Amino acid sequence: MIAFIIVAALVVLVGATVLVRRRSRRSVSPRVRAAMPEVLVRDVQPRPDLGDVASLERRLGSSRSVFERVRSLSGVGSLGEDQLAVVEEVLLRSDVGVTTTNEILADLREHGAPNGVARSLRASLLSSLGADRSVRSSASDDRVPVWLFVGVNGVGKTTSIGKLAQRLVNEGRSVTLAAGDTFRAAAAEQLEQWAKRTGADIVRANEGADPGSVVHDALGRARARGSDIVLADTAGRRSNSTNLLDELAKIRRVADREPGEVVETFMVLDATTGQNALSQAREFLAAAAVTGIVLTKLDGTARGGIVVAIERELGIPVKFVGIGEGVDDLIVFDPQHFVDSLLDA
Numbered sequence: 025m026i027a028f029i030i031v032a033a034l035v036v037l038v039g040a041t042v043l044v045r046r047r048s049r050r051s052v053s054p055r056v057r058a059a060m061p062e063v064l065v066r067d068v069q070p071r072p073d074l075g076d077v078a079s080l081e082r083r084l085g086s087s088r089s090v091f092e093r094v095r096s097l098s099g100v101g102s103l104g105e106d107q108l109a110v111v112e113e114v115l116l117r118s119d120v121g122v123t124t125t126n127e128i129l130a131d132l133r134e135h136g137a138p139n140g141v142a143r144s145l146r147a148s149l150l151s152s153l154g155a156d157r158s159v160r161s162s163a164s165d166d167r168v169p170v171w172l173f174v175g176v177n178g179v180g181k182t183t184s185i186g187k188l189a190q191r192l193v194n195e196g197r198s199v200t201l202a203a204g205d206t207f208r209a210a211a212a213e214q215l216e217q218w219a220k221r222t223g224a225d226i227v228r229a230n231e232g233a234d235p236g237s238v239v240h241d242a243l244g245r246a247r248a249r250g251s252d253i254v255l256a257d258t259a260g261r262r263s264n265s266t267n268l269l270d271e272l273a274k275i276r277r278v279a280d281r282e283p284g285e286v287v288e289t290f291m292v293l294d295a296t297t298g299q300n301a302l303s304q305a306r307e308f309l310a311a312a313a314v315t316g317i318v319l320t321k322l323d324g325t326a327r328g329g330i331v332v333a334i335e336r337e338l339g340i341p342v343k344f345v346g347i348g349e350g351v352d353d354l355i356v357f358d359p360q361h362f363v364d365s366l367l368d369a
């Protein structure tokens with residue numbers, strides 16, 4: 025009898041645990057979501073997930089070595105011209121940009137470095153990186169949220185979509201990919217590989233098809249299958265082709281129409297192109313109503329300071345950064361970890 029009671033109690037306990045787990049894993053239905061308070065629905069603060077600073081330091085090795093000379097400056101208090109010259113050279117080499125560099129130097133001249141140069145620089149860089157980085161992943165009403173990805177060829181749009189799909193799937197969301205780069209067949213094939221790898225659903229069409237209708241179909245399918253989000257790839261031939269910008273505006277209109285709602289438009293920029301990334305970006309801004317930057321290939325450049333220049337010059341927050349080619353190598357941009365990985369001794 026006692027054995028029976030114990031076994032029965034165990035069965036109930038295990039059953040309850042499984043139920044609770046299932047429930048917490050299941051995504052919130054659009055109806056429930058619509059009834060949730062606005063603040064819960066609108067802005068999803070991405071989990072900072074940089075892991076330990078040491079591993080980021082390794083990935084940002086080239087940028088970190090530019091900052092070596094600043095890390096080894098030992099002065100405390102007011103700084104001499106020699107030390108200021110070192111700071112200036114380092115900031116310019118890392119592509120922080122002239123305006124920010126001059127401001128930081130003026131600040132160091134005025135206030136000195138009471139706790140050492142690296143500490144002062146850390147504070148200055150952090151204050152330049154104060155943007156709101158929240159990422160929207162839910163739509164209003166009953167619509168399907170869409171993340172649209174724009175940017176020139178080769179910057180890492182398709183790869184970033186694949187990495188983000190994996191992240192969303194890991195969080196228990198169902199993802200539909202829209203192969204809106206119909207310029208080359210290889211682009212859709214590349215996205216299809218990511219779909220297979222991540223378990224995301226994909227809608228693609230033949231080479232030369234209208235990207236707007238691919239996105240439209242993807243929304244229909246996402247709605248029918250109850251997908252939580254659509255990630256839409258686009259072609260990035262030449263940023264100075266008016267044609268492309270018109271096409272992006274059109275894709276955006278389609279994606280933002282019932283049943284879809286564009287909740288984020290990510291402009292993907294390649295950090296290895298340094299200041300060129302900035303001029304590229306400006307051409308896209310007007311056409312695409314960009315809400316966030318995905319800055320790729322930070323692992324392959326000594327110009328990591330470009331993050332600061334981008335936010336300052338474009339006024340758009342860097343939300344994710346790519347630090348390698350692997351599926352986990354796209355992380356939420358966290359200014360503190362970033363600055364620490366450049367300046368920590």
Ligand SMILES: Nc1nc2c(ncn2[C@@H]2O[C@H](COP(=O)(O)OP(=O)(O)O)[C@@H](O)[C@H]2O)c(=O)[nH]1
Nearest residue numbers: 177178179180181182183320321346347348349
């Ligand atoms: N090292 C490195 N390579 C990257 C990163 N992101 C993308 N790539 C590579 O950049 C190349 C172009 O990427 P792709 O996604 O095809 O660019 P797209 O033309 O914008 O779609 C590929 O070889 C990617 O593996 C990154 O963060 N770090």
Ligand SMILES: [Mg+2]
Nearest residue numbers: 181182205211
């Ligand atoms: Mg691509």
